[in-house]
Amino acid sequence: MSTAKPTAIVVGGGLGGLWATLRLVEAGISVDLFALFEVKRSHSACAQGGINAVLDTKGQGDTVWQHIVDTIKGGAYLADQPPIKTMCEEAPGLIRTFERMGVTFSRTPEGLLDLRLFGGVKYKRTVFAGASTGQQLLYGVDEQVRRYEDQGLVRKHEWWEMLSLVLDGDGRCRGITALDLRSLQVESFSADAVILATGGLGLVFGKSTNSSNSTGAAASRAYQQGAWFMNGEFIQYHPTGMIGDDKLRLMSEASRGEGARIWTPRRAGDPRDPRSIPEDERFYFLEEWYPAYGNTVPRDVASRAIWKVVKHLGLGVRGEDRVYLDLTHLPADFVRRRLGAILEIYETFTGADPTETPMEIFPAPHYSMGGLWIDWEQDPATGGMKHGSPRNHQTSIPGLFACGECDGGYHGANRLGANSLLSASFSGRVAGESAAAYISGRSRAGRPDLEGVLGAEQRRQDEINRALLASDGPENPFALHRELGQIMTDKVGVERDNRSLDEALTGLADLQERSRRLGLDDRGPWANASLPYARQVQDMIVLARVIAAGARQRDECRGSHHKPEFEMEIPAGKFPGDPEFEEYVVRWKENNERWLKATVAQHTPEGPAVDFRPVDTSVLPPETPRDYR
Amino acid sequence: MADTIRFRIRRQDHPDSGPYWQEFAIPYRREHNVVSALLAIRENPVTIDGERVAPPVWDSNCMEEVCGSCSLRVNGRARQACSALVDTLEQPIVLEPMLTFPVVRDLLVDRSAMFDNLRRVKAWIDIDGSWDIHTGAPRISPQEWDLNYALSRCMTCGCCMDACPHFGLDRDFIGPAPLAQVLLMNSHPTGKYSRADRLHAIMSDGGLTDCSSAQNCVRVCPKHVPLTAAIGKLGRQTTAQLLRDIFGG
Ligand SMILES: Cc1cc2nc3c(=O)[nH]c(=O)nc-3n(C[C@H](O)[C@H](O)[C@H](O)COP(=O)(O)OP(=O)(O)OC[C@H]3O[C@@H](n4cnc5c(N)ncnc54)[C@H](O)[C@@H]3O)c2cc1C
Ligand code: SF4
Ligand code: SF4
Numbered sequence: 062m063s064t065a066k067p068t069a070i071v072v073g074g075g076l077g078g079l080w081a082t083l084r085l086v087e088a089g090i091s092v093d094l095f096a097l098f099e100v101k102r103s104h105s106a107c108a109q110g111g112i113n114a115v116l117d118t119k120g121q122g123d124t125v126w127q128h129i130v131d132t133i134k135g136g137a138y139l140a141d142q143p144p145i146k147t148m149c150e151e152a153p154g155l156i157r158t159f160e161r162m163g164v165t166f167s168r169t170p171e172g173l174l175d176l177r178l179f180g181g182v183k184y185k186r187t188v189f190a191g192a193s194t195g196q197q198l199l200y201g202v203d204e205q206v207r208r209y210e211d212q213g214l215v216r217k218h219e220w221w222e223m224l225s226l227v228l229d230g231d232g233r234c235r236g237i238t239a240l241d242l243r244s245l246q247v248e249s250f251s252a253d254a255v256i257l258a259t260g261g262l263g264l265v266f267g268k269s270t271n272s273s274n275s276t277g278a279a280a281s282r283a284y285q286q287g288a289w290f291m292n293g294e295f296i297q298y299h300p301t302g303m304i305g306d307d308k309l310r311l312m313s314e315a316s317r318g319e320g321a322r323i324w325t326p327r328r329a330g331d332p333r334d335p336r337s338i339p340e341d342e343r344f345y346f347l348e349e350w351y352p353a354y355g356n357t358v359p360r361d362v363a364s365r366a367i368w369k370v371v372k373h374l375g376l377g378v379r380g381e382d383r384v385y386l387d388l389t390h391l392p393a394d395f396v397r398r399r400l401g402a403i404l405e406i407y408e409t410f411t412g413a414d415p416t417e418t419p420m421e422i423f424p425a426p427h428y429s430m431g432g433l434w435i436d437w438e439q440d441p442a443t444g445g446m447k448h449g450s451p452r453n454h455q456t457s458i459p460g461l462f463a464c465g466e467c468d469g470g471y472h473g474a475n476r477l478g479a480n481s482l483l484s485a486s487f488s489g490r491v492a493g494e495s496a497a498a499y500i501s502g503r504s505r506a507g508r509p510d511l512e513g514v515l516g517a518e519q520r521r522q523d524e525i526n527r528a529l530l531a532s533d534g535p536e537n538p539f540a541l542h543r544e545l546g547q548i549m550t551d552k553v554g555v556e557r558d559n560r561s562l563d564e565a566l567t568g569l570a571d572l573q574e575r576s577r578r579l580g581l582d583d584r585g586p587w588a589n590a591s592l593p594y595a596r597q598v599q600d601m602i603v604l605a606r607v608i609a610a611g612a613r614q615r616d617e618c619r620g621s622h623h624k625p626e627f628e629m630e631i632p633a634g635k636f637p638g639d640p641e642f643e644e645y646v647v648r649w650k651e652n653n654e655r656w657l658k659a660t661v662a663q664h665t666p667e668g669p670a671v672d673f674r675p676v677d678t679s680v681l682p683p684e685t686p687r688d689y690r
Numbered sequence: 691m692a693d694t695i696r697f698r699i700r701r702q703d704h705p706d707s708g709p710y711w712q713e714f715a716i717p718y719r720r721e722h723n724v725v726s727a728l729l730a731i732r733e734n735p736v737t738i739d740g741e742r743v744a745p746p747v748w749d750s751n752c753m754e755e756v757c758g759s760c761s762l763r764v765n766g767r768a769r770q771a772c773s774a775l776v777d778t779l780e781q782p783i784v785l786e787p788m789l790t791f792p793v794v795r796d797l798l799v800d801r802s803a804m805f806d807n808l809r810r811v812k813a814w815i816d817i818d819g820s821w822d823i824h825t826g827a828p829r830i831s832p833q834e835w836d837l838n839y840a841l842s843r844c845m846t847c848g849c850c851m852d853a854c855p856h857f858g859l860d861r862d863f864i865g866p867a868p869l870a871q872v873l874l875m876n877s878h879p880t881g882k883y884s885r886a887d888r889l890h891a892i893m894s895d896g897g898l899t900d901c902s903s904a905q906n907c908v909r910v911c912p913k914h915v916p917l918t919a920a921i922g923k924l925g926r927q928t929t930a931q932l933l934r935d936i937f938g939g
Pocket of ligand 1: 074076077078095096098104105107108110111112113194221223224260270271272274275279311428464465466467478479481482485
């Protein structure tokens with residue numbers, strides 16, 4: 062065993078996992094890569110709008126420093142800052158690498174990378190590939206991984222689901238157990254380090270913009286085995302979700318970047334066709350409330366504004382939960398060229414042409430800023446993250462790393478548009494490098510023996526599966542999942558209050574009880590999809606409790622987490638220098654004293670134990686609040 | 691029957707067992723597409739004969755026609771199930787797996803042949819490594835980009851492969867989708883350097899000459915990948931390669 066070549070396990074084949082795989086292989090470590098299906102079908106393919114990197118090729122004087130500031134402030138200062146600094150500094154290098162991989166980025170007439178404007182930012186900073194950027198980026202790294210697979214350096218285990226970690230006697234992560242989704246066999250796999258890159262958790266909210274792979278179940282499993290989960294309560298609602306039965310498909314922020322306007326009729330319940338409503342009877346509320354940014358305010362601001370217009374002012378289109386997203390004032394051919402693929406989605410799924418009729422949208426759960434807690438090491442020379450440190454992206458379980466949407470770094474209380482393709486790629490790269498450093502820095506001699514634990518964990522998982530297949534409890538996992546989504550959407554949504562959160566916590570504890578009494582319609586031994594789904598639902602409920610518990614504890618408004626009871630509004634019409642504004646800044650700082658801390662949850666049999674940890678604000682101390690007016 | 695949606699689904703429990711058919715009906719909703727309908731059936735898998743059965747197994751992930759998972763034969767033609775709006779379909783809606791691929795179970799097939807063929811044609815750019823070398827790739831004109839982008843949208847869904855009369859279980863043909871990727875890689879300013887390797891891979895058995903230009907593929911592609919145009923261009927590239935192989939240069 063000790064003479065064998067070092068190996069690593071990467072779980073997840075989205076942008077995060079594939080980048081991690083590449084960097085491990087390039088460090089001489091062969092990789093076992095696990096995914097629920099062919100890695101090329103990962104959720105990353107869904108990202109439409111683009112990826113941020115300061116190239117400053119539009120004559121606007123954009124700077125890396127401004128990208129850092131936007132990311133920190135966009136996240137309401139809740140993310141550790143040194144990793145953000147390094148990510149923004151290294152973003153252009155990642156883009157150059159993607160370009161060399163053959164990613165079909167959109168071009169200027171001179172044949173260079175084109176840039177577009179995205180929310181929460183004043184400069185054109187977003188590199189894109191038509192309106193399918195995530196797909197193209199994913200394919201870029203997928204092809205490179207295939208090249209290494211062809212050289213025998215990567216072994217893919219597609220259609221395998223990770224069920225648990227294998228921890229040795231020292232509490233180190235030394236492997237995983239996984240379920241073959243066809244034969245339903247459980248196997249143990251050992252490795253010198255494990256990286257989780259299992260994506261987001263939108264499905265905890267039932268319907269969201271996410272793909273079905275985004276259940277958060279894998280992160281939940283690591284959490285239940287001891288990994289800390291941070292900032293769970295921070296869930297980004299995307300302001301422009303299409304209203305759908307099976308999924309809330311996304312209308313990309315790029316549409317607002319290209320000039321789409323959000324409005325609703327000024328008159329409640331106005332029955333007229335939107336096109337026949339005159340300009341002065343339309344309420345362009347974002348433009349009115351936030352004149353500096355208008356329709357490109359950050360997502361949380363936009364989502365809450367839509368919420369307010371619909372739920373508090375009663376101005377939803379036709380009295381329903383929806384407002385207009387309007388592109389019809391722009392030249393149709395311009396719109397088609399810039400946004401073709403995403404408009405296709407709208408047309409395909411609603412049958413309406415957005416260049417002719419305004420689209421109808423409402424905020425949808427979209428992105429989890431929170432995730433597994435990760436460590437990092439600061440480089441005193443640069444103030445950024447130390448290159449090649451094995452601490453970077455290591456979770457609280459030694460030997461277990463996390464990257465991509467399932468880690469909780471980088472985005473704090475709110476993520477800027479086009480920053481998560483960046484963080485997924487960057488964090489994957491870093492996690493691969495740091496896992497490699499971890500592996501090469503540890504001697505293979507004197508490690509606790511694994512054989513016993515590998516077998517024991519495999520038997521434990523087999524037993525769980527056998528029991529589930531044999532059980533004929535009264536609960537249907539699919540119905541339970543719908544109930545879970547209902548609780549989370551109703552009570553842990555865009556706006557939160559403590560009474561509803563208490564109800565949610567009680568409801569979730571009850572749901573968890575019931576999830577132990579499942580009965581499956583499918584008990585077949587082959588390619589049974591109900592079995593893994595049932596297990597995912599159980600683990601989603603555990604994670605939902607973490608999200609709700611964090612939300613219950615945090616009595617403030619910060620980024621995506623909004624409790625009106627604790628709202629501190631910037632005095633209307635007041636700006637820096639005005640005494641009212643300065644008083645506000647004092648109160649804002651006092652609130653930071655109390656709440657500018659990361660939420661960290663630890664699993665206990667009774668439920669999540671929530672604690673707080675300090676945030677590193679050494680790059681940009683919190684002196685000025687976010688202000689998008 | 692206007693208030694229900696009826697489905698006839700081809701079932702198969704195991705790769706080695708025989709197929710059988712079952713019918714289901716769910717309450718009508720205008721918004722339903724084939725995936726959302728399958729989700730509804732899954733929650734309450736009762737056939738029209740009132741028998742409670744194992745829910746049908748299929749593959750889907752993004753539900754917005756970009757991951758390529760949910761290809762099925764819907765009323766006889768391979769397409770993405772998520773974008774098949776029931777209102778546009780004749781009922782009972784007949785669902786079958788893409789039978790040019792091995793069936794795993796019910797509507798789920800094994801498409802590894804497509805991924806193997808991407809390997810076979812070396813559909814990647816040879817880069818030194820995934821680190822920054824402080825320079826990007828050479829420029830690409832917007833006109834070249836147009837074609838490249840159209841090719842790069844292929845999501846390996848397999849619809850074109852299912853429609854092609856020459857691709858199949860015991861045939862060697864690489865198939866249209868991986869072929870189109872050869873053109874994409876050959877068009878990249880540095881991808882060109884390995885053009886000869888890729889062209890040789892499609893000049894051997896199972897390569898380009900197995901295509902009879904039936905054009906079935908391009909008609910079913912949900913991403914409008916210009917497959918036959920690509921195959922045409924590759925024909926010219928392989929001819930030129932052949933001449934280079936013979937005369938050098
Ligand atoms: C509709 C939409 C549009 C978006 N647009 C943008 C955008 O324009 N710009 C931007 O920056 N960001 C965007 N995002 C966010 C961004 O796409 C994601 O945050 C990012 O792609 C996540 O990548 P990932 O690698 O972490 O995970 P994913 O791509 O979700 O990959 C997860 C992987 O984990 C595997 N997996 C999960 N569980 C298991 C398990 N138990 N065992 C084995 N494998 C497992 C899956 O198979 C999959 O391969 C968008 C998100 C959505 C929903
Ligand atoms: S054109 Fe060629 S690849 Fe396409 S369907 Fe016909 S034979 Fe198959
Ligand atoms: S070319 Fe079109 S039909 Fe064929 S696999 Fe690609 S996307 Fe699917």
